[in-house]
Structures are given as structure tokens and as C-alpha cells.
Amino acid sequence: QVHLVESGGGSVQAGGSLILSCIASEFTIAIAWFRQAPGKEREGVAGITNGGGPMYYADSVKGRFNISRDAGKNTAYLQMLRLEPEDSAMYYCAAEFQPTSRDTWYRQSTYGNWGQGTRVTVSA
16 A cells, blocks of 8 residues: 655636645555545646656646656646635545556546645635
């Protein structure tokens, strides 16, 4: 079981930016960020596999969010630019030892390891 700790959440105004970090207790092949807003299902936001790529993004964040990782530090990042109120949610880091693909990265069932989440609030 991989221990994942997210950080970097906070409150920002629309148009602002945040960088989330996810520190893992060990290296995993695939890491992804999910988010869950109140009353909504958890959804995949961005994923990265095979160490440094490929990277996948939900349509709603393409061009605004960037996922990256520092394998040497077992840390993944989610850079979030031009934030919108609709981006407000609890953001979770998920990791798996198996590679993911375009068809699997966004599925919760793909990942066996989850963090506790970090909250992002974007005000209009």
C-alpha cells in the first residue's frame, strides 16, 4: 500500500492559480489527480503514466492544468491555471503500480492507492 499525501490546496479568486503536490511513500508507474465537488461524483482531472508520460487530461481542464512528476522525489504536481469557480472541489491523488492508458486513467477503479485530499475553493 502506497501512502499518498496531498498539499497545496487553498482559496483563490477566479483567474488565479494553484499548484498541488502529492508525495508518495514509494515510486508508482501511474499517478492521477481526481476531484469531487459537493453533490457530484469523483472525476478524473489529469493522469500521468510510465514515469514521465504520456499525460492525460479531462476536457474541462485541458489547456489550464498541467500534471508533472519528479520521480526522484516520488512527487507529482498539478499546476492549475486560470481557475474557475467550477474547479472548486476536494482534489485527490491516486497511484498505481501498473501503467494506465487513455481508456483507463480516469477510472477510479484503476487505482488502488488514494490520498486524503486537499480542498480547492475558487471564488467568483
